[in-house]
Amino acid sequence: MINVPLLDTRLQNEPLRGELEAAMARVLDSGGFLLGPEVEALEAEVAALCECRHGVAMASGTDALLVALTAIGIGPGDEVLVPAFTFFATAGSVARLGAVPVFTDVCPVCFNLDLEDAARKITRQTRAILPVHLFGQAAEMDGIQELADQHGLEIIEDAAQAIGARYRDRPCGGIGRAGCLSFYPTKNLGGFGDGGMVVTDDDDLAARMRQLRNHGMEPRYVHHHVGGNYRLDALQGAMLRVKLPHLADYTSARQRHARQLIDGLAGLPGVEQARAADCGCALQQAAREAGSATRLVLPVAYPHNHHVWNQFTVRVPGGAARRDALRAHLATHGVASEIYYPLTLDQQPCFTDLPAHARDGLATAHRLATEVLSLPVFPELTAHQIEHLLTAVAGFVEGAAD
Ligand SMILES: Cc1ncc(COP(=O)(O)O)c(C=O)c1O
Numbered sequence: 001m002i003n004v005p006l007l008d009t010r011l012q013n014e015p016l017r018g019e020l021e022a023a024m025a026r027v028l029d030s031g032g033f034l035l036g037p038e039v040e041a042l043e044a045e046v047a048a049l050c051e052c053r054h055g056v057a058m059a060s061g062t063d064a065l066l067v068a069l070t071a072i073g074i075g076p077g078d079e080v081l082v083p084a085f086t087f088f089a090t091a092g093s094v095a096r097l098g099a100v101p102v103f104t105d106v107c108p109v110c111f112n113l114d115l116e117d118a119a120r121k122i123t124r125q126t127r128a129i130l131p132v133h134l135f136g137q138a139a140e141m142d143g144i145q146e147l148a149d150q151h152g153l154e155i156i157e158d159a160a161q162a163i164g165a166r167y168r169d170r171p172c173g174g175i176g177r178a179g180c181l182s183f184y185p186t187k188n189l190g191g192f193g194d195g196g197m198v199v200t201d202d203d204d205l206a207a208r209m210r211q212l213r214n215h216g217m218e219p220r221y222v223h224h225h226v227g228g229n230y231r232l233d234a235l236q237g238a239m240l241r242v243k244l245p246h247l248a249d250y251t252s253a254r255q256r257h258a259r260q261l262i263d264g265l266a267g268l269p270g271v272e273q274a275r276a277a278d279c280g281c282a283l284q285q286a287a288r289e290a291g292s293a294t295r296l297v298l299p300v301a302y303p304h305n306h307h308v309w310n311q312f313t314v315r316v317p318g319g320a321a322r323r324d325a326l327r328a329h330l331a332t333h334g335v336a337s338e339i340y341y342p343l344t345l346d347q348q349p350c351f352t353d354l355p356a357h358a359r360d361g362l363a364t365a366h367r368l369a370t371e372v373l374s375l376p377v378f379p380e381l382t383a384h385q386i387e388h389l390l391t392a393v394a395g396f397v398e399g400a401a402d
Contacts, residue, residue, distance in 0.1 A: 002388040004376050006336040009185050011380035012250070013192075016242050023238035032234055035214075039237035043197065045244055046181065049164065050174040052199040054206035057232035058213055061160040061182025061196035065093035067230055068178040068198045069128070071208045072154050074099045078127040079358070081153075083113040084344040084365040086132040090158050091345045094130070102126070102358040103346045106365050109279040109300060111313065111372075112139035117361055119147055128154040131176075135340075135374075136188065136254075136310035137301060138167035140279075141175050156180065160196070163189050164251050166306035173199050178209075183240055188254070188310050189247050195236045253379035254309040255301075257386060261312055261375065262298050264390040268397050270295030274315075276302055295397045296326075297371075311340055312377035320370040326396050327373055333392035338374050 013020065027038060039057045047055035058064040074080060076098035082091045084103035091101035105117040111134045118129065129148055131139035139157075148155050155176030159165070163181050165172040173179025183195035200206050208225070211218050216225030265271050274297050297315040301307035316323035327337050344366055345351060346359040376389060 001334045002384055003334040004336060004381070004385045004389050006338055006374070006376050007186055007378045008380065009190060012190070012243075012378075016246075019242045020239055023242050024235060027234045027238050030234070034231045034233060036234045036237075038234045038241065039232050042232075042237040042241050042244070045241065046163075046197055047199050049244075049247075050171045050179060050181075050199040052171075052174045052179070053201045053203070054199065056198045056200070056206055056209040056213065057237065058196040058198065058230045059232055060194040060230075061180060061184060061187075062089040062093060063213070063228075063230040064180035064182070064196035064198045065089060065130075065156070065158060066096060067209050067212045067227075068156050068180055068200075069093055069097055069099075070212055070225075070227075071205050072128065072156065072177060074127060077125060079123060079125040080127060081113075081118050081121060081129040082345070083132050083134070084346050084362045085111060085341065085368055086134055086158070086345065087160070087341065088345065088348065089160075090130060090132055091351070095351070099127070100125070100354060100358055101345070101351070103344070103362055103365075105362045106134075106368065107279055108315070108364050108368060109274040109276065110137055110139075110302065111135060111368065112137070113144070114364065115140060115143045115147060118144075120361070121357060122147075122151050122153075123357070126151065126153060128156055130156050130158055132158040132160075133162035133165055133167075133172045135299070135313050136162050136165055136308040138162065138165055138172050138305045138307075141167045141170070145175075160184075160187065161310040162308060163187065164247055164306075165308040168304050174201075177202060178205060183236065188250060188308055189240065189243060191236050191243075192239050193233070193236060195232050195240065197232075250379040251308045253381075254377055255307070257377045257379075257381050258299075258301070258307070258309045258312050260386050261377065261390065264386070265296065265298055265393055265397075268296075268394055270397050271298065272296075273298045274300045276300055296393070309377050311374040313340065313372050313374045315368070315371040316373060317371055323371055323373050326393075329396045330375075330389075330392050333388070333395070335389050335392045336376060339372060340374050341372075342369055344369050
């Protein structure tokens with residue numbers, strides 16, 4: 001049987017083994033293992049990709065969020081608007097600073113922050129909005145900017161899943177006051193352990209973040225702020241620099257595979273593509289509920305976005321049991337899949353005590369948590385694997401349509 005994993009990092013890294021070993025040897029020979037010239041070079045290269053003046057490397061994407069929020073002064077008494085349907089770190093970073101993550105509903109078409117709900121949840125305490133470019137597709141940044149301008153809010157982008165993505169030809173991460181990236185191994189630029197970066201055009205903010213990642217220290221043993229140890233290893237910097245020149249090719253392969261999956265599945269009975277016209281994140285009409293005959297809803301890449309497909313996420317309407325049945329069916333055919341995310345953030349045990357207005361009106365996010373399933377889309381998928389994946393999904397929807 002053909003196996004189709006969700007990702008196989010070895011396939012991507014093996015062709016670069018010689019260069020990666022040379023990069024490791026360079027660091028070994030240098031005797032310097034934290035920050036230093038390799039990390040500075042990576043910062044410059046990633047900042048250029050995001051069309052920003054500064055890149056400030058961090059030990060993880062989570063640290064990037066925490067440090068960016070700390071640097072803009074988020075703290076107790078503040079509220080930050082965060083989509084309810086995202087990875088935990090987006091909201092965890094807000095809560096760790098003593099601020100309240102106020103959860104907004106999301107769009108069922110592009111999975112990103114629902115602007116109408118965000119506007120409804122702004123209070124006198126709201127200081128910032130933290131849009132996530134989920135699964136590699138940009139959030140509706142023009143509308144977010146308009147809302148932020150109207151209410152004097154900061155925008156920090158969570159671009160952990162969206163390095164290289166673009167919104168109306170502007171780079172994700174480089175649109176708000178700061179953008180946070182992750183180099184976790186499953187990300188589009190996957191490292192060899194944890195890693196992250198904040199990109200920004202703001203000189204003062206960058207300087208503050210450089211201090212904060214090193215215990216707020218400058219010069220040595222003079223501490224201006226209570227920061228932490230959020231430094232990136234030189235080894236990560238050196239090895240990520242080997243992979244960065246290949247990112248555009250990895251992205252093209254992801255885009256090609258997403259297109260093949262959409263084309264291969266679109267004609268099947270009960271399969272429909274999400275409609276851009278139903279997008280709920282741009283103050284448009286509320287999205288249509290999927291009809292009862294709909295077995296599977298395919299994701300959509302908006303023409304104004306350069307979607308980088310960190311995940312290819314379908315929806316299986318009709319409740320978690322139907323989605324889980326597809327997942328089990330795929331597993332019996334050797335096809336891996338994953339649920340990003342089975343719980344919304346307001347459903348997390350650690351957030352049940354948040355004030356009511358931080359947790360209300362999240363119906364779409366709740367529904368998505370029961371419907372979504374991410375299928376393999378990684379760059380090294382072979383034509384045979386894609387064919388096998390398509391056949392396996394077709395077997396499920398055709399069986400279900402009988
Ligand atoms: C949307 C989102 N935000 C933040 C993070 C945190 O990044 P990291 O795992 O590098 O800490 C991740 C990745 O795990 C993510 O997917």
